[in-house]
Amino acid sequence: MERDGPHGQDTERAPVMVEGREAARALATYLPQIGYRDPHLPFGPDAPLDEIERHVGKTAVFRLDLIPADQ
Numbered sequence: 001m002e003r004d005g006p007h008g009q010d011t012e013r014a015p016v017m018v019e020g021r022e023a024a025r026a027l028a029t030y031l032p033q034i035g036y037r038d039p040h041l042p043f044g045p046d047a048p049l050d051e052i053e054r055h056v057g058k059t060a061v062f063r064l065d066l067i068p069a070d071q
Contacts, residue, residue, distance in 0.1 A: 013064040023061035024053035 004011055018026065031038070031045035041059065043051050 012067040012069075014067050015062040016065050018061050018063050019056060021049075021053055022063070023056040023059070024049050026061050026063070027052050027056070027059070 028047075028049050031041075031047075034045070037044050042055050
């Protein structure tokens with residue numbers, strides 16, 4: 001990621017695919033912020049977490065983990 005580290009430095013991140021409740025929470029946070037209903041998803045941006053979680057097996061969700069600078 002560019003300039004997201006201390007003092008505006010770049011950081012290295014590793015994508016990690018997440019599933020289940022963690023993926024549902026990420027989608028529940030992100031979707032209301034994009035401002036429209038994604039026609040490719042079988043639920044709306046205001047869907048309850050349980051509904052989103054039922055469908056996360058069909059949607060790739062990634063977390064970006066920090067890679068320590070000494071690696």
